[in-house]
Every structure is written in C-alpha cells, then in structure tokens.
Amino acid sequence: MLLIECPWCGPRAETEFSYGGEAGIVRPPDPDALSDGEWADYLFFRANPRGAHRELWNHAQGCRRWFGLERDTVTYRIERSYVLSPAGTGTPNVADNSVDAGAGSGSASGAGNGG
Amino acid sequence: MAAMQPNRLQQGGRIDRTRPLTFSFDGEVCEGFAGDTLASALIAGDLSLVGRSFKLRRPRGIVGSGAEEPNAIMQVGAGAAAQPNLLATQVELHEGLVAHTTKGWPGVRFDAGAINDIFGRMLSAGFYYKTFMYPRSLWKLYERLIRASAGFGRSPAAPDPDTYEHMNAHCDVLVAGGGPAGLMAALAAARSGARVILADEQNEFGGSLLACTESIDGKPAAEWAAGVVAELRNHPDCTLLPRSTVFGYHDHNFLTIAERCTVDAGSSGDGVASMRPPGEGVRERLWRVRARQVVLAQGSFERPLVYCNNDRPGVMLASAVSTYIHRYAVLPGRRAVVFTNNDSAYRAAIDLADAGAEVTAIVDSRPGGAGELGARAQALQIPVLAGHVVCDVAGRRRVRGAGIARWDGDCWDTVRSTIRIDCDLVAMSGGWNPAVHLHSQAGGRLAWDNSQLCFVPSQARQAHLSAGACNGRRSLGECLADGLRAGREAVSKLGMEPTAVEAPAAATVPENPIEALWRVPAAKDADRCPKQFIDFQNDTSVADIRLAVREGYRNVEHVKRYTALGFGTDQGKLGNINGLAVLADILGKAIPEVGTTTFRPAYTPVSFGVGAGESVGPLYDPVRKTALHEWHEAAGAPMEVVGQWHRPWYFPRDGEALHAAVARECLAVRNSVGAMDASTLGKIDARGSDVVEFLERIYTHDVGRMKIGRCVYGIMLGEDGMLMDDGVMARLGEQHFYLTTTTGGAAHVLGWLEKWLQTEWPELEVYLTSLTEHYSTIAVAGPNSRRVLESLGCDIPLDKESFPFMAVRPAVLADMRVTLFRVSFSGELAFEINIDSNFALAMWERVMEAGKAFDIAPYGTETMHVLRAEKGFIIVGQETDGSVTPVDLGMNWLLSKEKDFLGKRSLRRPDCLREDRKQLIGLLSSDDRTVLPEGTQLVEETGKPTPVPMCGHVTSSYRSACLGHPIALALVAGGRNRKGETIQAVLPDREPLPVQIVAPTFYDPRGRRQHV
Ligand SMILES: [Zn+2]
Secondary structure: OOEEEEEEEEEEEEHHHHEEEEEEOOOOOOOHHOOOHHHHHHHHHHOOOOOOOEEEEEEOOOOEEEEEEEHHHHOOOOEEEEOOOOOOOOOOOOOOOOOEOOOOOOHHHHOOOOO | OOOOOOEOOOOOOOOOOEEEEEEEEEOOOEEEOOOEEEHHHHOOOOOOOEEEEOOOOEEOOOOOOOOOOOOOOOEEEOHHHHHEEEEEEEEEOOOOOEEOOOOOOOOOOOOHHHHHHOOOOHOOOOOOOHHHHOOHHHHHHHHHHHHHHOOOOOOOOOOOOOEEEEEEEEEEEEOOOOHHHHHHHHHHHHHOOOOOEEEEOOOOHHHHHHHHHOOOOEEEEEHHHHHHHHHHHHHHOEEOOOEEEEEEEEHHEEEEEEOOOOOOHHHHHOOOOOOOOOOEEEEEEEEEEEEEEEEEEEEEEEEEOOOOOOOOEEEHHHHHHHHHHHOOOOOOOOEEEEOOOOOOHHHHHHHHHHHEEEEEEEEEEEOOOOOHHHHHHHHOOOOOOOOEEEEEEOOOOOOOOEEEEOOOOOOOOEEEOOOOEEEOOOEOOOOOOEEOOHHHHHOOOOOEEEEEEEEEEEEOOOOEEOHHHHOOOOOOOOHHHHHHHHHHHHHHHHOOOOOOOOOOOOOOOOOOOOOOOOOOOOOOOOOOOOOOEEEEEEEEEHHHHHHHHHHOOHHHHHHHHHOOOEEEOOOOOHHHHHHHHHHHHHHHHOOOEEEEEEEEOOOOOHHHHHHHOOHHHHHOOOOEOOOOOHHHHHHHOOOEOOOOOOEOOOOOOOOOHHHHHHHHHHHHHHHHHEEOOOOEEEEEEEEEEHHHHHHHHHOOOOOOOOOOOEEEEEEEEOOOOOEEEEEEEEEEOOOOOEEEOOOOOOHHHHHHHHHHHHHEEEEEEEEEEOOOOOEEEEEEEEOOOHHHHHHEEEEEOOOOOOOOOOOOEEEEEEEEEEEEEOOOOOOOOEEEEEEEHHHEEEEEEEEHHHHHHHEEEEHHHHHHHHHHHOOOOOOOOOOOOOOOOOOOOOHHOOOOOOOOOOOOHHHHOHHHHHOOEEEEEEEEOOOOOOOOOOEEEEOOOOOOOOOOOOEEEEEEEEEEEOEEEEEEEEEOHHHHHHHOOOOEEEEOOOOOOOEEEEEOOOOOOOOHHHHH
16 A cells, blocks of 8 residues: 655555556647547546556545655656645646655645645 | 363473363364363374365365365354364364365265266366366356355355454564564564564464474574563563464555454463353454565475375375474374385474384485484484385275385386385475465565475565575574564664664474476376376375466466365465476476466465454444434434435325335425425535636536526536536536435545546645535425415515526524525425535424424425436436536536537547437336336337347336326437337236327426426
C-alpha cells in the first residue's frame, strides 16, 4: 500500500486517496474541430510509461483536494507530490509548492499551500 | 506416560514435564507436554504417519519442524471454530486440542486412494489437463472425484464464533524473525533509541538458538537469547510480537503480520501456551505496519535430497531431527542413517548419538567428508561413508532400510546399491536455502551463490536489509555479527547515531564446502526408477519435470504450473531450488540462467478471519441512516441497502407481503396521496461568479436560460458520451444552484465536479458544498398532495399558476422553514419538501397526520421504482451501465445545440451513431401476466442453433397495479423504430415468451397528471 504525501495533509495511506489517471491531459478547447481520431487520442490514449509518470490523485477521504504526483511505475517510488498550477491540466505549480516525498522524509508537508 | 510417549527423552528440551496435556488425534487420545507442538507430541507418541500425499496417496510422515513442513497438514479444533490446513509443526499443543488429518479419506491407515500409487505412472505431470479433458461431458464427474480425494482441510459450515482484529502500527525498525540475527538487530536498534517491532512466528524468541548446543558469550545459546529478550522487553519503544508471522511485504514498506493470540496475555512470550477460553478475547490479530526500515532475519530452510522413495515416513530433514531432540526432547528414530552433501547434517548425527540412538552411518556424497564436525562424529565412533549416496529407501509406512551406492558425480548415471543398512530414520540435508521470501516480495533481487549453492538476497528495492541465515550466513558467529551490522545500518539510514554494541562471542566451526547433488542416480533411469520426489506436498518428482521438458516446457514459471511444483502451503520453501536445479540440468543451463520463481504474499497460510478482522456482520460496511430511519423501523418497513444507505423498501400493513403492499402503495399515489423519504439523494450546493459557465460545461442542457426559481431535469455525461448521473438542478439565485444526484452517485459526482474545477478549470470561481446529510427530502405525491400541504399551513400559494410544475420556492410549511420543489418522479402532482435534517422527523409526522384525511400511504423504494417505470423514467445504473448514451435513452431534447459540454463530441463518434445501438423501449408480455426477470435476454427468433445472437435485455420489470398487467423496460438493438414488433424473451426452465415492443411510457404518456 503506497504512502502518499498530500501537499496539504502530509503522508497518508493510499486507501485515503483516489486515482485520477495521467496528469497533463489537456481538454481540447474546441472538440468539434477535431477528427474522430484526434478526439479518440484525447479520450482513450495514455502514455502508460515504464518509469517516471506524472499523475493526478484526490485526497478523497481527507481534504478532497486534487494534486499531482510523480511516481515511478516500476519501483512505485514517489519522487514528489505537488500543488496543481493555476493554469490547470495537472501541471506543477510554477511557484513549485512541491513536496519531496523521498524515502524516510516523513515529516515534510506542504505548509503554506492551504488552498 | 512412557507407554503413551515411547519416543520421549527422559531429560532435556524446553517442555514442561509437570504440565502433561491430553489431546486427540484422529479420535485417539494422546499425551504431550506444555511446550510441545502438535508435531513433536505426535512424534513422541510414535504417531508419525500423518497423511496421504495429494495425488498419489502415498503414506507420509513429518519431515520438518516449522513452516516448511509439507505433509503434516491438520484440521485443528471442532465445529465452527475449527481451522483447516494448519501445519502440525506450527500448532502449539494445549489441553483438549482436537486434531484430524486432512489428507487421505477415510484415514491414513487404510486408504482406497492408495491404489493411485500403483497406477502412479499414469498420474504424471499435467495429468489433470491430459487425462480428464475427454470426454468433456464427464469432466464434472472427474472434477468432483479429484476434489473429494485431493482435498486438504474442510471449511467449517457455521459462522466463526471468534473475534479477530486489525491493528495499525508505525515503527523505525521492524525486525522479521527472532533468531540470532534478528535478536542482535533488534538489540542494536533498540539501544540506539529506535522504535522497534520484533516479530517471530514461534511461541518463544530465539529461533535456532532454542535447539542448539552452542554457546554465546560463554552461556548456553538459549540462555543468552532469554537475556536479550529480557532487555528488549524493558525498552519502552520496543514491541515484542511472539507467535507473529510477517507474511506480507507490500509497497512503501508496508508489512502485514498475523499474530496468534491463543494464550492469556500474562504468559505471552514466556513459552508456555495456555488456551484462550473459546469465544473470548481475540483469536488472531493482523498488524498493518508502516516501517521506516526493515531487517529481514527469517533464517533458512534445509533442502531435502532427491532419491528414490525419499518421501517415506521416517525420512526427515537433519535439522528437524536436531530440533525435535533438543527443543522438544523427542527422539524421532532409534536407528538412523544420515545422508548429506554438506557439514551441517553431522550435527544431527552427533545429536542422535548423544540422545541414545544408533547412527549406523553418515552417508556423505563428498569424498573428503566434513571438517571439524566430521572429527567430532568420528570421536563418537559414528561410521562415515564418504563418497557415497543413499539411492533408495525401503519400507512403505515406515523406513526400514537404506540402499547405498558409490557416487561418481554424475546425476543421471544408473547405479546399483551395494550396501543395505536397516534403519527407521533417514536424516537428510541437501544444503540450505535462505528464506528470501520477504526480500523477494519487496521487489528485491536474488543472486546465485555458487559456493553455498543457493540464492541469496542481493539488491533491495525498498528500505530493507537482510541479516543472518536468510542473508546466506552459516555459522552462529557470522549470524550474530550480521544481525548487529544490519541493526546498526538500519539505524544509520534513519539518521540516528547507532550505539556501540559489542558482537557476542560464538565459535565458528570450520566447514568443508557443500557439493552439488541435485538428483541421486538410481538403478534405472529417472523415468522408470521409483519416484524421486522434489515437492512432497504436490507429489512432483524428477520424472515429472523431465516429462514437462519433453513436452516443450522451458520457462520455469510454466514448468511450475504444469507440475504443480511449489504450490499449496509450500510456496517454494522445500522443493523450489531442487526443482530448479533439476530443470536447469535437463536444459543444460546454469541454475541462475533458468531463474527463480517470484515469491508472493502470503509467506505462510493466513486465516480468512484475520484477513476480515472486525469487518464482519454489522461492521462489514458503514450504515447510513436517514433522519427518518427510526420512524421507518417502527412502521415495520423492511430495509433495502442502496450503497451504504438503508432505505425503507415497503411499508406492510397488517402483515402484507411485498407485492400486496406495493400494489396498495402505488394505487394510493395514483389515486390519492403517498409520501416517501427521498433524503438519500445526493445534494450539492453550487455557487460563485462562474457557476453558470461551469454548469454549462458539465450538464447537457442550457443552464444560462434557466430562470431563478425554476428546476430542470439534468444529466451529465462522461467524456465518452455515456450517461453518468442524473438529477434535478434548481436555480436559487443568479449565481446559486442546487443540484441533486443519484443516491449511489453522490460522492462520485462531487469528486468529478471538483476534478474539473481543480485540475482543468481552476480559473473558474465556483464553490461546491455537499448538503446530502444536512437536508432531508420528503416527497409527497398524488392528486391530493397539494391539499395535504395546504392543510399543514404554507406561507406561499401552492396553486397551479402561482407554483407551477418545476418551480422551486423557499417557504414556511407547518411553521418550519423549507425549500419546496414541484418536481415529480411518479408522474403525479407532487412536491418535494427539503428541510434541515433536525426538523425532518417533525415534518414527516405532520405530513402523516395531515394526510390521514386522505389515507396517505408512506411508500418505499419498490413503489418508487414501479411508479417511475410506469412513466418510463430511467434509473442510472439500472437502465444504464456505462455504455448507454442519452440518445440511446431518447433524451435528445436534453442535449443543447448551442454550447459544448462534457461528452458532447463523443456522441458523434461512429459507434455512437450506429442505427443498431441498443435503445430504450417498453415491453409487454404476450400472456399478460409474466413478469420478466430483470436481466432477461431477448432474441429475435427461437429455434435457431446456438449460440443465438442476443438483441437486447430487460432492464426493469414490475407488475403494475394501476395498469393491471406487467410492464418492462428494455434496451433493444434499433428498438425505437421497432414499435409493435414481437421478439422473444428467453426464460429459465420454460419456453421463450413472445414480447411486444412498445413506447417506454406506459402511463399518462402526455404527462398531464403532473401539471395539474
Ligand atoms: Zn489532503
């Protein structure tokens, strides 16, 4: 069971969270202008990488905030969790309110991001 | 006593001779002592025949002394509290224990299945797949026979009366295993100030120290261990968990431990078991531990040697023989042959001789024999046959002798035994396998150690270290030092300063290297000689692996599945490396090239009870109750569970059954008035300067056109265009909306809306608040509903013109503040009263009181379903299943052409435009009385050869009291253009029934009744 660092609440067990898929998928501004193939790309196709993966998580049983997580899909190591940028789409905040979730750093939490 | 325990030694052991215990084994009364395991007590009583083998029904005896035991699988206890599939080597003896063998009906001494042994050649690898495939019609019979003759324990039929619990814990260092390395690691970590959990599967800490003759710091090893445990117990931050198996190593250093709490708390860990009174206290506890660092110190398993008939009762692991002698004071045989390819088995020979048994020979495959232990054996005048092997064992229910031959180093040679020695015990050692299970579960890699001929842990993937025998250390001194190192390293990795601890002094005995001996030659080639077992529990032999290779299997994972090697409770503990080595040899590869299999949790079997913990019965799932729940219960309403909500199903009057009650409730709503508790609907308050823009993007209708004080029926789609949820949207202000969701979808919808707001459109200023629990909803429906409300006293006019259909108003009703909705899920004139949940019961009681004049009927979910189906209103999750678009449901009128909304583009995907998509229609049974079961499959014609193409299925089906005939909703391919046609409903156990396709609105199709 993963130990996930919520940028607002600190490290919590995976069971408190729900998974929201790959981060950074931008909804097309004008879906009507897309071909079926282009729309299917947005709708169904994901990178599914072996290794580093940026993904969305929701602290559903906690503060209910969505946030970003960089996780290795092979080792499951979480590189960091981050507050989403005001620009949207699951990209990291430019102000970099990220939390280093490296092994053993159990005390770091996203103080000051209390959105 | 002597008569009942002929193999009990007069002195020694860690048993308490002042506490004799009586137990029953297959109905026979037996005796043992406190401190015994079931296995040691059985050996003491000379009851070492403990079962029949899984496939070939061969008699089997106790082989090991711990988790590796393959044969002694017992059903322990009786009735509902019985536990199937316990290893006798891990069951602590207690007064009154009842044990049964599980394998070999009707008993171990006579067994009809033993005939299999004679036809053993037929039951080779893959026999299930080959023998029983044809004729196919007989497979069910074969399967029953196989299961009946193969079964392990029997699951109790009654609910488990015992209590189990889960415990969450955190620690700096978790030490798995309390032998020499584990104790040292725990000591080093605890003295450095770390929070430590030390878990060991046995009743006493010490592991191998409890059964050895060596000294540590000049003290007997067990005494030294007791000293360490005493110190650890005094560390306030050290938790000692005896009888606790670390069985799972999961992601991010999350480990699971099963603790057996079968003793009084007072005696826990003191080595003396006493029985927990039945049904009292906690039977087992699951520890869920998040550890910052883990030290794995679970020791190692001795390997059997592979020769003909090596499974006969009386063939044991050499280390188990020593354990039975030293720890339990039982002598497993009087006349022993010791067979080995390494030094460690010489200890068993010395222990046997010291305990008074005759060791007729140590048969050592190595021409040079052993190191220092060899000299000690010779000093005891034990004959050593160096450069020899045991190639066959005589005896069926008990070893009678061993055939011995010279060994020239060729595994696949044929040899004749030249020496025959009578014996009743063969103690064997084929080397040692470090218990790498948890290291491997954690994702750690393994490396082949060519000097010790075993896999040892290499690179770790999580925060864990291996120490001692499970790290490939052999001698006691090495294990102690390695444990100390691991404890200090774990502490350092946490950024703490390790306290200086001196390594205790223990002798390191010089040993000669082990020799590879994976299969002993026999008089005939490996396919025709008597069985040479690799995995006793699964009856996998050398010949089976050869057959698998001949039939084309190469990959170790495939061979494992084809031959069942390492299945069951074994999980690679005993046969894994021998099987791998034989496979590698056949394939002409080196062992590490063939690879090893992946170890997965659980390390040893875990009971269902400890997995479930407290989550049984009423605690299985949280129960959500509405503010009116007590009223419903008092009215005698049976409850329907919807998600976690308990909703009244129907309200029986005078002992009515379901159908009578529902018919009466339906007619009350259609003809007068009824009331329903609709509080479980999800309720979301949405406001903010961008709320209209946000809702436009989510919902399919034109939100901006809604006037304040109006409601609409609204739906939302997934981006794939499929209907996700529906409900009522009310505009309460310019920038203030109130949304309802389905009962089951409430949490999901809120999460969905928040996801879009937080991740995609954070620039929108919108605030969402769940009000599901804060407000209760009372639906009052029927032609007399307005009169009921008026008689309660309402501060706003309720007439058709002032308060029309789909209007919403704040109001004071019966002197209570409410929000009134004129919405209808029944098709009748109806009102929904939304009220602060604290006032809900008072309001409900007032409604019931005022409704008496109209014979108001409280109604439940079943009547609600019938009423809405009569109107063709859908239920998300019943008419929809994630593959249904609003177009399929005939909801085009809800889809805005003016704007984009989530999922809109998908409705133009080619698949969504197919003419033959399943569409919502109504169905009428041709016989006017059959209520089609929901889920009924629909076909075009009957009498066609199977498989018949399905053209649809029934989604909702009820008998309609007000129409006088059954009605059904269904999804049928191209159904909307097929009204009037007849198709066939396929019914179980009867002829298909013709059904007619009709419009899905059965009652008041023009919707006049709700507008009055
Ligand atoms: Zn949080």
